[in-house]
Structures are given as C-alpha cells and as structure tokens.
Amino acid sequence: MNFTRWSARLPGTQRRAAARTETAVSPERRGEGSVPAARAEQPADGTPPVPAVDELPARGVLDRVPALVALVYGPDHRIAYVNDAYTTAFGTRPTGAPAREALPELAELGLLPLLDQVLRSGKPRTLKSRKAVDGRSYTFTCTPVAEDGDRDAGGGAVLVFATDVTDHAEAAERLRASERRQRETAVTLQRSLLPQELEQPDDLRIAATYQPGGTEAAVGGDWYDVITLGGGRTALVIGDVMGRGVRAAAVMGQLRTAVRAYARLDLPPHEVLQLLDGLAAEIDANQIATCVYAVHDPNEGRLVYASAGHLPILVRDENGTVSRADEPTGPPLGTGGWIHASGSIALGPGSTAVLYTDGLVERRDADLDESIAALEAALAGATGTPQVVCDRLVRSAGVTADHDDDVAVLVLQHPARTGPDGDLFRNAGLELLGGVEAAPRARAFASGVLTSWRFPAELHDLGVLATSELVANSLQHGTPPMRLRLRRTDRRLIVEVTDGDDHLPRRRRAEPGDESGRGIAIVATIASSWGCRRTPGGGKAVWCEFVLPEAKH
Helix, strand or coil: CCHHHHHCCCCCHHHHHHHHHHHHCCHHHHHHCCCCCCCCECCCCCCCCECCHHHCCHHHHHHHCCCEEEEEECCCCEEEEECHHHHHHHCCCCCCCEHHHHCHHHHHCCCHHHHHHHHHHCCCEEEEEEECCCCCEEEEEEEECCCHHHHHCCCCEEEEEEEECHHHHHHHHHHHHHHHHHHHHHHHHHHHHCCCCCCCCCCCEEEEEEECCCCCCCCCEEEEEEEEEECCEEEEEEEEECCCCHHHHHHHHHHHHHHHHHHCCCCCHHHHHHHHHHHHHHHCCCCCEEEEEEEEECCCCEEEEEEECCCCEEEECCCCCEEEECCCEECCECCCCCCCCCEEEECCCCEEEEEECHHHCCCCCCCHHHHHHHHHHHHHCCCCCHHHHHHHHHHHCCCCCCCCCCEEEEEEEECCCCHHHHHCCEEEEEECCCCCCHHHHHHHHHHHHHHHCCCCHHHHHHHHHHHHHHHHHHHHHCCCCCEEEEEECCCEEEEEEEECCCCCCCCCCCCCCCCCCCHHHHHHHHCCEEEEEECCCCCEEEEEEEECHHHCC
16 A cells, blocks of 8 residues: 555645645746645755655654544455554554454444445545544544546545544533523423413313424523403413523513513503503513413403514404404514504404414414414314314424424313303393482392392392492492493302493492491402403493302312
8 A cells, every 4th residue: 555645635735735835836937837746845044854745654644643544445445554543542453354344433433334435436525523432522534545547446445534522522512411401491480480270261261382492492482371350351461572591581471470460450451561561671671572462351252452563363253264363563562662552353152262472383484474374274174172273273383392483372262152051151231320219220130130040049149239339339439321230150240330430449448437438348348359440432340259159169
C-alpha cells in the first residue's frame, strides 16, 4: 500500500498543499493555470525549510494522530492498517481480515453499508456522533483513496477517520436532559393550573381535552375553564397565551384565576374581557393572549360571548348544520386601547358548541380558513357524548403525540330532553303587573307551580317565601317591567325576579327599628345560594336557588 499517495487524500490535505503551492508560484506564472508539485521551501529569514506534504512520512503521521484511523480495501473491506489510537480503543486487529469479522465495532455502528457506498460513489461519507462499544462517542468520516480504474475494477480502499466527540455528545445529552426536565416542569405546572375536574351544569353536558406539544416542543399556555354562575347560567372560557415554557404556563394560571374572580361578578362577556385586557398588560406587557369568554343562559337558548383575537366558536344545531360565531372579535389581551363588544349565537336544545385553540387548526402548509372549514365538516359528522366529539375532532385534525403545538378543545352540548327526563326540567313565568297587588298574585302563582312540580312541603314553603321576598323587594325598589320566573332542573329549584332598575341589591344588617332591609337577608338564609346581575339593555335580575333533596346525595 502506498501511504504517501493516500496521505494526500486526507481531509484538508489537498487544500493546505494547494495553498502552500500557490505561495511558491511566481507572479508571472500564476496566470498560466499550472500548479507545480509541492516541494520544500526555504524561508528568507534562514529558518529550517518547511517539508512538503509529499515528503512527510505518512505511516508515522497516522500512527501518532489522536484520532482513530483504519484503512480497508477491496469489496469485503479487508484491513490494511489501523493506527495506535485505534488499537488502544478497540484492541489489535489482524491485517488482511475482512472488516465484518475483524472490525465488529464498525459493524455494530452500521458503518459497513457506508463503506460500500463510499466505494461505489467515490465520495466521502460522514456518520456523526455514534457511541461505540468502548463507551465513547465518535464521528466517523470515510474517504475513498482509490483511483478511478481501481474502483471500476471492484478494488479500491477506504480510509476510516474517527474523531472522539464524547465530551460534545455528553454536553449535548446534558442539555437535552435539562430541556426535558424544564418541559416536564412546564407540563406539570400547566396541568395543575387546568381544572382537575370540569364543573357539570344542570343544563349542559361538557367535556374537554388538552394535549401538550410533542417532546421537542416547549409547552405553551393553552387553558380552558367552566364556571357555574348560579341561576342556571354557565360561563365557558378558552384561551392561549402566546409563547412557550414555564413563563407562558405561569401567565396562563394568573389569567385563569382572574377569569374565575371576574366571573363571580356576573358581568357581561365584553366587560370580563375588558378587565382581563388591563390585567394581562400588568402581568407582562410583552406577552399577549387570545381568549373567548361565553355565557350560556338556558332560558334564552343562546350563547353570549366576547372574543379577544381568538378563533371562532363553532355550533352545530339539532339538524346538523354548523355555523361560526365570527363577530365581534377584538385584538388579543394585553394590547390595550380597545373596547370589546359582546355577540351571541343560538344554542338551543340538541345543539353542540366547540371552543378550541389554534393548535387544532393551524398548520404551516395549510390555509387557516380551510382548516377551520375542515373542522366544521368534522363537527357536522361528529355525534355522541361531548368526550366522543372531542376525541373525534382531535383525530380528524391529525393531532398526534408528537404534534408541534399545544391543543385544547372544549365541547358543550345542550341536550334535547323528552319524556321522563324532560319532566325534570320545567319553566314557568309571570308578568308582575300593577302595584302592591302583584305580590299576592306572585305568591299564589308560585304555590300552584311548585305544587304541580310535586315538591315536598318544606321545599314548597321555602320557594313561596323566597318568591314573596324577591317580588316585594322588586316592587319596592325596582321599576317596570317586572317578571317572575321559576325554573326547576334535575338538581335544583331556581327563583328569579327581573325589573327595569339597574341598582343591585346587597345584603345588610337591619336594625331592630327598621321596617325594611330584611328581604335579601331572609333569602340568603333560607336558600342554598343567591345573587344578582345587570341584564342586557338595562335592569337587573335577582335570583336564588335551592338544591333538591334527592340531589344532595
């Protein structure tokens, strides 16, 4: 074997030799395009001459380099040479033996097929950072050292050059382990901030799913929540904090907590978003979030919502027709300077609504509107329980465990109840006309309705008393139009009185000499819960509810 010829083919040798030769060529000959053979040069300052590459003892160089070097030849890659570093790492190797038998470490690394490719193509190939049997990591470069005629005849040789990259590989693995721990921390934080168990309102059936991005993606700030507001109303929220990692999850947790606090004020959706907008800017002026806040009132059969830069709610009616709640939509939370507005979409019995984050529909290679249209088509054919609908929508969107973005989906259904189940959900209303004579009419109406609903005597009496106090309070402090509404579900009795005055009552301690001020205190004492809210277009609603005896178990 001619080591001198092969040494000139080591990576970088030709470039260094060419550069050295270029320096030695006289200016008048540089334009002729010829490059003379490398030769020793005598520097002008009298230092010893620099040896030319062709004059270097190749065997001596290869024996001393710290990298692992092996030379194999022929179609079965027989060993021609291994250097001292190779022998130290893997032991003595017999010259002339085929690599499959004598170099098992290369076979285990899958290097033999690479050697075949190098012989066939005549081009070098590199295998990066592979862990060998000695426990260290190497980057292998296989370089052909045969002339074209030798390769065509089935001969030729390949120089295997392995660089120890163990330190780099271990550093990379430590970095990956650190990133995995950070991601696990963020996922744990985010999952702990999401509702561990969804509230299930009387009139709705709700399910949700959350799937973090794949192992290579940092967790995001997707969240959802279901909040029972009392009086049969339910708030639903879904949002997405821009950004990834623990910071996004922490901001998400703060926004979710704030939403629950604002929801207890029973404000319209656009006012809730207005408060969240200012809070988001205070939490982190550089981080924004999208959000949809919606309220369902079974008496209205509609979903009233406000959107801050979020994707549209989808609703499938009882006939299977899917519609989008496109307007109104404001900018994301945290941008400031925008007055949000509320809109509404029908959600009657038999309807299904879907709230979702962008991870479900956004793709780098697809138009967003087309993806939402595909989701609409999937929703049109997705039947079953809310959880089944959730799972089908996620599958139809092609979301898998290695998906590159977080996905949150919230599905709510307003069941169409008939037969015995329908008897458990009843409504009755009375317009309160006239003056003080409206109070006895309201008591008589409530007594008759509660008797027809076959409530036990104790609950019947409590319901009539609560009706009397709420109606009397409205007649004294409110303005027309006034209305009494009674509603029963399978879990509770709800009494609600509305009027045209927007002053909200509050519970206060009445002094012994006061002739009024005890009505709300009485209602708060006998009812399971009570509350009040302003109604759209002006006015207020005051309500209380009683948990049915069979629902307490």
